[in-house]
Amino acid sequence: MAPKVLISDKLSPAAVQIFKDRGIDVDFQPDLGKDKDKLAEIIGNYDGLAIRSATKVTEKIIEAATNLKVVGRAGIGVDNVDIPNASKKGIIVMNTPFGNMITTAEHAIAMMFAVARQIPEASASTHAGKWEKSKFMGVELTGKTLGVIGAGNIGGIVCQRAVGLKMKVVAYDPFLSDERATELGVTKVELDELFARADFITLHVPLTDTTRNVISAEAIAKMKDGVRIINCARGGLVDEAALAEALKSGKVAGAAFDVFETEPAKDSPLFNLSNVVCTPHLGASTTEAQENVALQVAEQISDYLLTGAVTNALNMPSVTAEEAKVMGPWIKLAGHLGNFIGQMTDEPIKAINVLYDGVSSTMNLKALDCAVVAGIMKKANPDVNMVSAPVIAKERGVKISTTTQDQSGAFEGYIKVTVVTEKKERSVAGTVFSDGKPRFIQIKGINVDAEVGEHMLYTTNEDVPGIIGTLGGTLGDHGVNIANFTLGRSNSGGEAIALLYVDDALSTDVLKALEATGKFKQVKPLTFDIA
Structure with missing residues (x-):
């Protein structure tokens, strides 16, 4: 019998066709997601659920989903899915984290042009019947220095586009390697140097405890007079009140914001300032991006239901059900080892070396590698998962190598993770005890039992x-x-x-x-x- 998939939100007809072409019985009810009672009533009939943001996959829905195997979110945000309860029930939750990268990067570039040439204000003035040609004196982008904070997926695209505009680009990213910086055509710098050199600054990092208010009053004081700041990443990266004061004083010449600390943004210190361009979180809002994520989620759900392949899963490694029973504690250990070493490492990582000893060497090493890398990357990007982490590491030029060996010590098996930076190597090892609990057994070559x-x-x-x-x-x-x-x-x-x-x-x-x-x-x- 063919798998059955329900689409409960508005997805592209092309996505519906992908399911049909691959032999999946698809039920397209684009308004059903708004009726949670009706959804709960029928969800037990389906193997897969494809959604956007309107459908709320709550504990009640999951409880009623007696046959559901996979939820696919067309887009990156999964706040509308109860992932912990889905995980407990063995339901895979997927998203499409890479479908809107170009669109978001292009919006940042568009916002940079808009603030450089005061386009929104000039447009409003002209619509009002004024002809204030001398009032709207802009600046060229050519030859200016763009500071990019975060040179990952979207930031990397912004770097490339800016280089094409003949801008000088400096980038700050703890995981940016020299090789990747050369490939992008940018100069890798520390954050204070970026503040001192940049004529324009654009942010492309997630919101974490480390990045919150990375643009603060103190940071603004270190910047050039007349700098322009663009944020199309996350609200909360910039202290909006401090920026507003700097905009009023002229220290900052202009700003362009697509995201705000509180959304929907009904009020902000940045509103009604003539040198600020604001848009309502439009980063991913293009026809192409919405089409891309819809097609991607259809392919991913189909792959899993037909072949068992797992792509962009947020709550499950790429392993079979049989492997998962044995590997679960070892996957958790691998993540802890990576997380430990990631939290200890502030400088850019050039390489990650993983040694698998004894029983661990016989497991699905790809999944274990993914868990290690995801753990390391979690400090910089809390949203990273076991599928996206290796992609991010590769894009940043981090080399990942794996070594296996037969049992060599007192433990049935262990995992040792070593990271290599410009300055040093750092390692940590761990094992899983018979009770299934991970333990740290060696740090920097010193034996412990923690x-x-x-x-x-x-x-x-x-x-x-x-x-x-x-x-x-x-x-x-x-x-x-x-x-x-x-x-x-x-x-x-x-x-x-x-x-x-x-x-x-x-x-x-x-x-x-x-x-x-x-x-x-x-x-x-x-x-x-x-x-």
Whole structure:
């Protein structure tokens, strides 16, 4: 019997035809997603569900979806899908993260032109019957320096387009390799240098704790007078109030924003400023982009239902059901190892080397590699998944290599991850115990035995007396409870490390207090998803 797919949102007729051409029984009801009761009533009849944003795949829908195997979202955002409950029920959730890259990049370029030549204001003035030719004096893009913050998928396209416009392009991206920068035709710089050199600045990074308000009052003070700022990435990357003040003072000559801290944006400090261009989150709003994501989701759902191939899954590695039973804990371990080393590494990564020992070497290494790389990339991009992570790494010139070996030690098997940067190599190893729980067993070549916790503290120091007391006392003074405490050293009097599992996230005050003791070379808070 042919698989059955329901399309409950408005998708392109071409997407419907893809399902039909591939022998899938497709039911196209583009307005059904708005009727959650009706959707719950019939969803049990389908193997696949193709949606946009109108359909809400809630816990109730998932509970009623007795035969559902895959949900495909035409687009990148999946806030309308209850992924945890879908995962528990074995339903794969896919999206199409690469279908609107060109469209979003082009919108950023269009916004740059608009703010450079004051096009919206000039258009409104001319429509009003005025002829204010001398009022709207713009600037050329040719020869100007564009600072690109984030040179990944969309940022990379912006770089290439800007080079084609004869702009000088400088880029800041912790994962941008020298080789990739050369390929894009840009100069890789640190953030402060970008602020100092750029005539235009455009942002293309996700919103994380690290990137929130990356454009702040302090950052603006470091910029050239007359800089112009474009944000078509995420609201919250720019302190809108600080930017508004800089626009009023003339420090910033203009800004163009497609995204805002609060959306829908009914009010913003940037509104009603004559030197600001605003659009209502139109980055992906082109006919071509909407068509692309619809066709992609149809192909992806068809591939999975007909062949078992998994593409752009947000909640499942590319492994068979049989493999998943054995590999689940090892995939989690691989992600934790990658996440650990990603949080420890601030400089651009040139290579990722993964060693699989013993039982781990007999598994689906591609899936394990994806979990490692996704863990490493998660610091820079929380939305990264096991499918998109290797693509992002490749685009940024990161080389990934895998080595296998027979069982070589006391453990039945283990995984060791090493990252290579311009300055150093950094490694961490782990295994899965018989209880199915991942453990860290080696950091920087120093043997440890550490349970993985949601909130952890990593420190390095010289092997001298009193470290345990200092750690325990300082954390105790700040009300931090320790769940697990692991120590290791290279040799007596040599380098020593500590890895602590604590009950709650560590505050800045705690970290500063530890640093103030003068006993630690490094104090680093770590977080892991242990769900």
